[in-house]
Amino acid sequence: MSNSGKPLILIVDDVPDNLAVLHHLLREKYRIRIAKDGFRALELAEMMPCPDLIVLDVMMPDLDGFEVCRRLKQNPKTAAIPVIFHSASHRAEDEELGLQLGAVDYLAKPMAPALILTRIASQIALQEANARLQNSNALLANSVKEKTIELARMQDALIMTMGLMAEARDSDAARHIKVTQQIALLLAKRMQEKGVHRQLLSDEYLAALFKTIPLHDVGKLGLPDQVLFKQGKLDQNEYALMRQHPQLGLEIILSVEEFLGKPHLFLRIAKELAYSHQERWDGKGYPQGLIAEEIPVSARLMAIADAYDGLTRSRHYETLRSHQEAMLLLAEGAGTQFDPAMVAVALEISDAIEMAVSCIRSQTAKSMLSSHQAA
Template identity: 90%
Template sequence: MILIVDDVPDNLAVLHHLLREKYRVRIAKDGFRALELAEMPPYPDLIILDVMMPELDGFEVCRRLKKNPKTSSIPVIFHSASHRAEDEELGLQLGAVDYLAKPMAPVLILARIAAQISLQEASMRLQNSNALLAESVREKTAELARMQDALIMTMGLMAEARDSDAARHIKVTQQIALLLAKRMQEKGMHRQLLSDEYLAALFKTIPLHDVGKLGLPDRVLFKQGKLEPDEHALMRQHPQLGLEIILSVEEFLGKPHLFLRIAKELAYSHQERWDGGGYPQGLIEEEIPVSARLMAIADAYDGLTRSREYETLRSHREAMLLLAEGAGSQFDPAMVAVALEISDAIEIAVSCIRSQATRSILSVCEPA
């Protein structure tokens, strides 16, 4: 559809007669009406615009069309009795695609209009094609992300294979760590580190914190009850084994990645203690990565409140009190303070997870 704008009835009649056999035509006798019609469906594919009109001249109409997101992409051809080069230059600067000086042979007008219509149609096809391609890329990216999440969860479940409640353990620790990290972010703690991107990567990486257990012998991994000293020594090797697994993945990819950096921190340092009494490195206080400190609290809470044959089941209140007792020795005291601050949120989130059916627990985890 073509919108013709001219204040001279004879000019409108000539152009209407010339174009009506091939195109749908709409006419406007002044600039204000042209702006109204340009926003009314069916939207014009092209606007033929006179320059010299009263009240609102063609140049001002073009300026307004190009500033309006609804009409900015509509091609404009100026059709004017002015032959001044500066007028043509101004028209093109304002965004017009062509400038036709009156009078012009009908065959030339039709050719120039046909060329612009073809360009517009080609542009629309390209936009539609790009939109379809972008949607396809989004779908493939989302599918890849789901596959990645499923693979991470699978590896985490394999690492926790000695525990029949492994899926819930992973989801509980994910939620507690995320709740802690979000509250710390709100309070401005570790401002440079705790970005939204970091929190998303942390959530996805937590199932890999015990991936090193995949390298342990079955007699240790599947043993029910307390471990013997030699078995305990083997168990203490799982952080190093986990680090080596993640390093192998990083080497395969050939470049560093935030996700893998956090995975290495969790796998290697989640057994460290604030007072330096942990393993494998005996890191102390701020030497321990933030991700590992978060994991230590989440893991401890779940261990205290989750029913196991060889441990006493604790209530939420008892678990929080024990975390408080461990502040400054086993745990980062500032993080424990945050955990106590959001105690109710932790209890609600964990209760919700543990009440879910196994089928839903085994689905790919997403942050709350």
């Protein structure tokens, strides 16, 4: 619809008297454009603002009304403009053809002025109603989009919170989550580029994997404090308790899935990570002792990311390793602890991993310094 003033109507007729009659009849309620032939009508129909309605004669030289209507409906710029034929022809087949071409009405001359005004007013009202509906739908779509974004942010915040709680034994849990997310994502993207696990590693899968990684240790929420917060290495009994955290994590995520009442890619990956990230390629991991490709791809990716971060971040009971040393140790574990093909990819993108991790740690250090200064 026209965005200002009265609705705009394009009148098309090759007879000046007909144009004068329609112009006089419509000018009080509508703004008017006039075309004396079909070619000029097509030009004026595209001129901004576009007409809200076209009153179109049928019998015109060079380009008749039927052909004008056909071209209007083929043009994306003018296809939505309603067309009313106003013709001296009373033949039923002409009226049928006009409606088949997309016209909304067919008025035979001579027509009573009151009837012409009524038919035009009805079509204008219908256009206005459609415009309001489209606007309402657009507002609703924007509202739904905003709510969806808001829910996604709430989901991300909840996931991060649970991940931080699960990593509560480490003072830099947020940094650990970011590092493992980036390493796993870099590995998965490179594998995707190489066509490895082509059917699995879709963009949707990678996005879900990235979001789910903070939940890989969610089972630690079920461990006793004396194990979770112990300074130094765990004794045999404590380690036995620690080995229960994959099962506890699986049970937590299964409870969420049961609450939702339906499966979801996000939850499937979360279950794989929580339950299988401590498995080893050679079958000596836990809790199931899975071997090689029995281990879910997500858990194999997580194992490498978690191991790299564990080797290169400072802990009070472990020796800090450089990036190069960590990559060598990952290579040594290929085929025993880790998927050898994934380790090969990790070595291939070693520089990218080092750069990403350095960036995260630098940002974390700056954030901690700012917080300390503010305090």
